[in-house]
Amino acid sequence: MKTPINGFDLQELGLPQGQIIGIALKINSKRHGFTREQMLAHFKLVLETPENYIDDAIFSKLAVALIEKANEKPEDFIQLNPNPNAFAAYGLEHIEDGARKQMEVAMQLPVTVAGALMPDAHQGYGLPIGGVLATKNAIIPYGVGVDIGCRMALSVYDIPEAFYYANEDKFKRELIAHTKFGAGHGFQGQYKSDHSVLESPLFAEHTFIKNLKDKAWSQLGSSGGGNHFVEFGIMEFTEADEILNIPKGKYVALLTHSGSRGFGATVAGHYTKIAKDVCKLPEVARNLAYLDMTTDLGQEYWIAMNLAGDYASACHEVIHTKMERALGATVLAKVENHHNFAWKEVWNNEEVIVHRKGATPAGKGVMGIIPGSMTAPGFLVRGKGEENAINSASHGAGRQMSRTQAEKTITKTEMQNILKDHNVTLIGAGLDEAPMAYKDIHQVMAAQQELVDVVATFTPKLVRMADDGSRED
Template identity: 70%
Template sequence: MENKRINGNDLMALGYKENHAMGVALKINKKRLGFSRDEMLANFKNVLENPESYVADKIFRPLAEVLLNIDSMARETIALKESPVSYTVYGEAQIEEGAKKQMDIAMTLPITVAGALMPDAHQGYGLPIGGVLATQNAIIPYGVGVDIGCRMALSVFDLPASYLEANHDKLKEILMSNTRFGAGKGYLKQERMDHAVLDNPLFKTHALIRSLKDKAWTQLGSSGGGNHFVEFGIMEFTEKDESLGVERGRYLALLSHSGSRGLGATIADHYTKLAKAICRLPYQAQNLAYLDLHTEEGQEYWLAMNLAGDYASACHEVIHEKIKRGLGAGLLAKIENHHNFAWKEQFEGEEVIVHRKGATPAGKDTMGIIPGSMATPGFLVRGKGEELAINSASHGAGRLMSRTQAIKTLADSDLKQMLRDHGITLLGAGMDEAPMAYKDIHTVMAAQVDLVDVVATFSPKIVRMADDGSRED
């Protein structure tokens, strides 16, 4: 086909190697610049064979310069381990090859100590989503992820499940009045809430973060696009949970999922670029560029990452408090956990940095929340502290298909029927978030019975998501 995109395999067929020259060529190809596919391939072949002839060319000059300096670049590149460190994969049959390949590359980093792949894993940037990686005194911005500190927060109210059906319209209005969704969306100045997180000294001492304070204040208490949500549902405890003090029964509950908004995304972008400039890795590993925690840059990112995590938590706190006030209800339990983060933890007797990109902390007796989708159950879980999983579990069901594939192949009528069958009211969202775009949550949970115990089940009933097609997740 004339406009079929050129990929790495096409370039390797011309003689390119999997290195930085290939990356530059693919960037040039994205623009296409009026060339047909065949013409572009012919140009790439000519540049490879005669780079000197293209050093003054406006379009192909960056590629020619890389090709002419590829040997010196290779000498400056940090060497990877000859073979990946072994790691455990949970639910391997349901995990795409691209995610496994990304994890294999991560396990060859010179800083890698251990890793694990969760059953909801799928391909991302650098570390796969669902990837857990323990490193020696180094942190990988893309190993944390773009939405730093993205988290789940659950409030179980002292209201019976029957309250939801009897007060459906009221609950819908409470959600609509007390939440705001979408990439870049926030609150007007007169609507903004205050929170102690905005008093963090980094907002005064760190130039980048200082420039983001107004955005952080604007977006405090809001949610992103993509798979972020705030939803009312039914929480069912089949027996009393002693540690939470919640009796057996079915209760009204509120579940939310979102992260650090524009603050976290800007921090992630800045430090990923900085890491790539400092840490020169081979082409296939470049998105795993890391910062040594002994360096000023590493310490800066560590502090910024923790601030973004605190900010994400504050956003959920504001949302849950506003909705609790709207309900006029009391709390039986409040549970929160985050992913897209890095922690200092002990592993086999030594301190390591554990990156959980789309993975839930599941240390011994650690509480966590693993959602399904807008029409499938989520689970309140207690970790078992499995060391092979680096004390982790999945952060959800995990995508079965890409957003683009979901939009192209799934039928709106099928989604509406599914929502009717499960008695769910959906406020916002698009076909890219349809339940059919996700793996079966029961299959995912079955693959991690060694990692967590299920404490209670959450069934979504009134779901609010972004309705503007934004993809911030």
């Protein structure tokens, strides 16, 4: 399998983030007969001497963009704060430098009020995944993320653990029958589901999203690709939980992870481009371009983001309802929480916009689910409302390997062996989602003991993910 060139490879080469990397990736997509190594070597030469490539048939656009970038004046940009406030960080010793540096840049925005870095953090675009940022009257599309409203949803059934082991084939059959995965994939005709979210007047009134209803309808109840999953597992309450009204014991549970699909991704792409056009930040901060909440554009995005969040929730509801009916089970408790979103909250006695890109809301008493990997436990938690963390916690274990690195270093045999060792049945997924690509969830949980209390533990047993190499997160 050929290793692709991605944005991070080009950043390491020295190409500036943003438009220039986009141009380089477009050139690379055609490859022009070059190997990966040859293409990277050419990019390096263009970066060093762009004037030599102005008339080049392949690299001229990149060369011109680099020269224009070199001639931009600092006064053309919104100035960053040279003396930003510090941000809270949890488990910092296990967080890569790239994520920490991205958080440092985010703290320099003139609209930033406070920030925090969760122990599962890793480098992303703009705000790091696992980054929490509170801003004043500003919304950052890339601070929310591409998969708007991505979330976890849990149904705990009145089914004892022993029933699962005696009926594994039934659970597998229902999991395959009632889920659909893959970037761009959806349902057709009679297989489409329905939900009140599709009746929102915004699909007729909103300037941009009125053309996205058909896409939203076809993908309703599907799960996409990347790290999205639907899985059965065993939920263990070591003691009764009075708030959820669940006795001590082990129960079969369904856990789902996915977001707003193509609808949310289209919204994110559209408003990220607009933000970059109207909010001119220095190159190092370009992916943190923001929209003023007092403007029409800011309000447009805010409304679209919230509808995308409602749509993501509806997708989970469709899956959980289908499974509940198929199993003929009674649901003892449902818990749902989302990330890749922004909320209006009060922090330090002022209203702020809190962006949680890959971070779980963890206000006082707020329930959440923090998964590990397909072979590591997940945790049902209750927030402690830690203000330094901006009432947040991690959204999972977090990656310790990039997808490319995982595919290069992990073998199918190694993945199959670890699944067998943990008695986990996997349907779909590639090596990029292998358990070894993720951090140790126990280490992550140990780093956030002051942020959440553990209520119960979820052990995966039957996992379904996309099997087509999708990269949709």
